Amino acid sequence: MFETATFDDPVVLEPAIRKRWASLETSSAAAVLRAVCPEEWRDITSVLAAFSLNPSLWLKKGGNRGDIAKQIDDSFAALGWRETRVDLITEGVLVSKKGLEMERLPAVRQEGYLVDNFKGRVALDVEWNAKDGNLDRDLSAYRAWHEAGVISAAVLITQDRVRLKTLAERLWADHLEKLSGTKRHTKLPIDLGTSTTTNLEKAALRVRRGVMGTCPLPIVAATEATWNGRPYSP
Template structure:
């Protein structure tokens, strides 16, 4: 399956100017433009207003990020609410089998249904779950289009620089200062960081050693980001369900001075 970039005339022009990745697959664009134009406008307004403070990138853990919670609440406020689809089969009036499919955000229109999942920072096999779920629901006539919002390519590529900037702006050059800023590496992570910092040959500044460790542990290649999603759809995962895929850009990062909530760096959250 060949994935081609969308043309400049597609919806979400304002988002594309901000660096959002936008991809329509399997006739999703005409379906959405023709039958769900209001829903498209809602999505554009919500996504155009979101901001991701660097303090939340550093401090999120142990559950959904504050950023993800804000996005979910904004969608739910507009009627994009969680729903469990129950699909059953009956033979001569006797139920034979039943399956359920939970989707975090569902929007009902006059002619169909949209299903949306947010994959901010999960293990990348969750894409397989989402896409196969959309495929089954579409095959049963339960949804018209499946939508995934995830970390975009520019955001994934900018995370190291953003985290290092956080360390430099807060003058973090010791483990004590890391702790004062709400970051407590696990014993294993601490040992790996200090091993590079304290080695005799070519020691590494703590800000760099910590940034390397933090980004690889929390936002590594095995987590949900645009390139991993593209690998799935290029293989045809989810096909032929119409899909709208949206990648959040680096431009949403805001370098705030807020206190970081204490966390464990090992946490990978949705």
């Protein structure tokens, strides 16, 4: 696995977008997407540019994963991306020494999973606050699809849990102070302390083990810079 940083090139990704998202990539993924899948890359960068983290949705009890992920997924759906299941079918062919086909073996179908967004030759998942086991499923599927020639690259959108937890605690304290005049130490309305949910750190650990093979993969994660600057309001 080659960890690269082509998203730092202002020709590949606008600096204004780069500043608002934490990024990690393999195999020059951003540059590959821009060159090989220009329409899909324009979609991705336009969604990243337009999205801002709204505390009223983000910190809403019971709606954390659904509201944020749905907001991003809806933006891609408006651009023609679709939730799609990708199955792989493998067929064995016996060939003689002279190159003559002798026999076709029964085809084997490997059932995939519903990727959140698919367009052209790009698969994209929004893993906001799901169980981190989803990352194992996603990354292994991306690699298999790339090796089979089905996709040119995959994209993962997630959160920088550590940095966002600090922001959430500050916004929550400000909210409590506004209500009662004191920054009482009460629990956040959502759980941001668990380390078993999908986030940049968990994705990076897997990617750096080389699980992606040669599949280009940019991971972008929301940080405090993605926040819309507004206070929390229930």
